Amino acid sequence: MKVADLLTITRRGFFLLLFTLLANQIWAQTPVFTRQDTLRGSITPERAWWDLTHYHLDIRVDPSAKTIRGVNTISYKVVQPYQTMQVDLQPPLKIEKVEQNGKALSFQRDGNAYFLTLAEAQTPGSAQKVSVFYSGMPQVSKNPPWSGGITWQQDKQGNPFVATSCQGDGASLWWPCKDHMYDEPDSMQISVTVPEKLTDVSNGRLRKVVQNNDGTRTFHWAVTNPINNYGVNINIGDYINFSEKYNGEKGILDCSYYVLRQDLEKAKKQFKEVPRMLQAFEHWFGPYPFYEDSYKLVQVPYLGMEHQSSVTYGNKFQNGYLGKDLSGSGWGLKFDFIIVHESGHEWFANNVTYKDVADMWIHESFTAYSENLFLNYYFGKKASSEYVIGTRKNIKNDVPITGYYNVNNSGSGDMYYKGANMLHTLRQVVNNDEKWRAILRGLNKEFYHQTVTSAQIENYLSQQTGRDLSAFFQQYLRDVRIPQLEYQFRNNKLAYRWANCVPGFNLPVKVTIDKKEKWLEPTTTWQELANIPANATLQVVPDFYVTAARSSGQ
Numbered sequence: 376m377k378v379a380d381l382l383t384i385t386r387r388g389f390f391l392l393l394f395t396l397l398a399n400q401i402w403a404q405t406p407v408f409t410r411q412d413t414l415r416g417s418i419t420p421e422r423a424w425w426d427l428t429h430y431h432l433d434i435r436v437d438p439s440a441k442t443i444r445g446v447n448t449i450s451y452k453v454v455q456p457y458q459t460m461q462v463d464l465q466p467p468l469k470i471e472k473v474e475q476n477g478k479a480l481s482f483q484r485d486g487n488a489y490f491l492t493l494a495e496a497q498t499p500g501s502a503q504k505v506s507v508f509y510s511g512m513p514q515v516s517k518n519p520p521w522s523g524g525i526t527w528q529q530d531k532q533g534n535p536f537v538a539t540s541c542q543g544d545g546a547s548l549w550w551p552c553k554d555h556m557y558d559e560p561d562s563m564q565i566s567v568t569v570p571e572k573l574t575d576v577s578n579g580r581l582r583k584v585v586q587n588n589d590g591t592r593t594f595h596w597a598v599t600n601p602i603n604n605y606g607v608n609i610n611i612g613d614y615i616n617f618s619e620k621y622n623g624e625k626g627i628l629d630c631s632y633y634v635l636r637q638d639l640e641k642a643k644k645q646f647k648e649v650p651r652m653l654q655a656f657e658h659w660f661g662p663y664p665f666y667e668d669s670y671k672l673v674q675v676p677y678l679g680m681e682h683q684s685s686v687t688y689g690n691k692f693q694n695g696y697l698g699k700d701l702s703g704s705g706w707g708l709k710f711d712f713i714i715v716h717e718s719g720h721e722w723f724a725n726n727v728t729y730k731d732v733a734d735m736w737i738h739e740s741f742t743a744y745s746e747n748l749f750l751n752y753y754f755g756k757k758a759s760s761e762y763v764i765g766t767r768k769n770i771k772n773d774v775p776i777t778g779y780y781n782v783n784n785s786g787s788g789d790m791y792y793k794g795a796n797m798l799h800t801l802r803q804v805v806n807n808d809e810k811w812r813a814i815l816r817g818l819n820k821e822f823y824h825q826t827v828t829s830a831q832i833e834n835y836l837s838q839q840t841g842r843d844l845s846a847f848f849q850q851y852l853r854d855v856r857i858p859q860l861e862y863q864f865r866n867n868k869l870a871y872r873w874a875n876c877v878p879g880f881n882l883p884v885k886v887t888i889d890k891k892e893k894w895l896e897p898t899t900t901w902q903e904l905a906n907i908p909a910n911a912t913l914q915v916v917p918d919f920y921v922t923a924a925r926s927s928g929q
Contacts, residue, residue: 416783421461435568438535444510463547463554468511519677528676537611538675546604606683624662641692655752661816664726679713681720702765719745733778734829740794796920869907
């Protein structure tokens with residue numbers, strides 16, 4: 376794990392990080408990582424020398440045989456001279472041949488990584504292409520979208536119903552690519568050939584459909600914005616399409632919906648949630664980031680995922696999370712969880728994208744937090760607070776939110792609910808909703824279509840809030856303890872401090888003392904507030920994700 380990649384705000388932050396890493400060894404044993412983890416999770420020399428600019432993925436999908444074959448043409452710019460290129464593809468798929476400028480290249484496989492030996496000199500600044508031909512039966516997802524692969528199912532009429540999902544496990548489960556998040560193509564073309572009675576829906580806009588002479592059709596999709604690997608998808612079925620236009624902050628946004636024929640009427644009713652979502656999120660986060668590529672919502676045979684401009688949906692046309700309220704507050708049944716959550720990822724995941732999966736909180740914490748901002752927009756702050764506070768029952772606090780760097784390791788699932796409550800707490804500290812909204816919109820503007828590190832996001836939030844938040848993020852991202860406000864009454868004074876926390880933790884907190892609100896500025900050393908009777912009662916305002924305990928002594 377590289378300390379410099381985690382925290383650059385202050386020198387004190389460096390020592391806080393070392394302290395927490397040592398402390399975390401008490402709570403959890405360090406995982407054992409393999410060479411394959413490093414090949415997948417690090418910017419290897421065979422990746423670093425070339426800048427990815429474009430993919431053209433041209434594949435033929437056979438649902439009856441459950442196979443894929445085709446070619447990915449990789450366009451790139453040479454950054455520095457090097458003759459070996461790493462391209463990733465996971466078994467049971469295999470690379471059959473590789474060509475550059477019409478000439479076959481030799482290659483060697485090391486697990487999931489293929490190393491291509493380039494015959495021609497790679498001159499810095501030059502634009503190059505390499506074509507990777509592959510085929511096979513890709514991994515079947517056993518539990519989509521949590522386990523990666525392809526889902527091969529049928530609809531009620533017996534038609535193939537096929538979809539990809541590969542976050543975490545990697546896009547190289549089903550197509551050869553530079554399978555690391557730090558480098559995105561500037562644009563992409565996706566050509567998918569399927570049986571002629573079926574439709575493929577992928578990312579971007581549909582440029583054309585070609586009728587072939589072998590009983591198949593080829594759908595040509597074009598993405599004009601940068602796109603991350605796991606955001607690329609194919610969805611194949613007997614789809615019917617309907618659409619609408621949304622008048623948004625950047626003009627008219629084309630919204631297109633693809634559903635199975637049997638579900639058309641249910642979809643027309645339930646998908647009215649989309650313009651509501653767009654209105655709320657453009658308010659909080661700024662313009663939808665991919666107007667050029669449109670917005671699509673596509674029915675799939677699993678719960679759903681945040682594929683860029685091709686958001687997938689399987690929530691059975693009902694509110695909540697498969698009809699359930701994850702918060703227990705009642706507010707979770709006021710919206711369709713999958714439409715709101717997965718679409719929220721268009722801003723945090725597809726627009727602002729982590730460079731290393733260890734920083735997945737950037738995707739999931741902000742997007743989980745977007746759920747209560749949606750509620751805030753339509754039902755007010757009370758609803759918003761009750762919802763996010765209600766999700767705390769799902770927090771485990773067993774593993775830090777941040778994972779290990781350079782080995783394709785994500786942190787705890789607490790990045791969802793704990794992350795959302797961390798951001799909700801930070802909103803209270805800002806104590807100015809217009810300023811908070813400006814910060815969220817600023818994040819999407821400052822890091823528009825970029826891959827980022829946690830340190831960049833942490834620094835930005837520190838700068839915009841006007842507070843050094845290094846200890847704050849150290850506590851919530853890299854420690855498993857909940858900060859505790861320790862207090863006692865003595866000599867008509869209230870004594871208080873932060874305990875159960877990292878050194879230097881100094882979060883302001885709002886409390887009620889005998890039902891009167893008061894801001895405190897605790898540190899890890901005792902402070903006192905005068906004229907507080909010994910029989911007073913103190914409670915922390917619930918919007919802060921902390922605990923409080925009365926102490927018997929100093």
